[in-house]
Amino acid sequence: MDCRPTGKRLIGAPPARKQPVDATGSRGHGRNDASPAALTRARALRDGNARNLRTATVAGTSMDPTFKPGSSILVEARSATAEEDRGDVVVLRSPEEGCEDDLLTKRVVGLERDWLYARDGRLVRVPTAHVWVEGDNASNSNDSTHYGAVPRDKLVGTAVAKVWPPAEAGPVADRHEECEARVIPAEEARRLRSRKTETGETLRIALRASRDAMQEYVGWTPPEDKASGRPAGA
CATH class of the missing domain: 2.10.109.10 (Umud Fragment, subunit A)
Known part of the structure; x- marks a missing residue:
């Protein structure tokens, strides 16, 4: 190396x-x-x-x-x-x-x-x-x-x-x-991590809602997740 x-x-x-x-x-x-x-x-x-x-x-x-x-x-x-x-x-x-x-x-x-x-x-x-x-x-x-x-x-x-x-x-x-x-300080670090986790979950919810809306109104079908065989983001 x-x-x-x-x-x-x-x-x-x-x-x-x-x-x-x-x-x-x-x-x-x-x-x-x-x-x-x-x-x-x-x-x-x-x-x-x-x-x-x-x-x-x-x-x-x-x-x-x-x-x-x-x-x-x-x-x-x-x-x-x-x-x-x-x-x-x-x-x-x-x-x-x-x-x-x-x-x-x-x-x-x-x-x-x-x-x-x-x-x-x-x-x-x-x-x-x-x-x-x-x-x-x-x-x-x-x-x-x-x-x-x-x-x-x-x-x-x-x-x-x-x-x-x-x-x-x-x-x-x-x-x-x-x-x-x-x-x-540990307490502040935990608060920062919690805020980051909440932000990430909010984004995931928004992405799922966007995907569902596209599938319902446009007839779009999400690609499958290769690892799970489920629709991506499910």
Whole structure:
């Protein structure tokens, strides 16, 4: 299967360096003027568990402007007890058939049992043990809008910091409030679904009445429904 090129791919973790590398790429030898990228990584390693942190390089534009092609990020491996929050940037295995080995970088917009409007206007509910993920670049992202909610067991880590380019080194913005605003209260979602159902039933009744009128006054006979053998719309 030809996978869509819009997803973010994390290209392996480079081997750990024994010495810091400054912004020019040369190895440091007792220097104190560490680059912002090196400092960011050092702080992350100090504050977290170094065994659970990996460096990875981003490809593609689906997370632009947060990450651009070539950005290096620190990814914290997901633990068995990890809980995602709305706004987190996560690394996940592609849920699409034939693309399971692809690693994507997306933002969590909805958690399990959340109601929200997808970018294409659909009202959706996130199933249990799933998350709704989207790229920050709405115009060029293959995400839950296309393949639906993603099982949580597809998540492999959380992006905690950007380490390259040096000018952009620092923590990853979580956009928590922005994603919270996308979630619709359950009571309101049920009301919206009920209204949609009532509208659909009204249209079906009108279509049946129109069909019956045509059959009675014009002598028109509706075509049979191939599946049931009954007149279409009956």
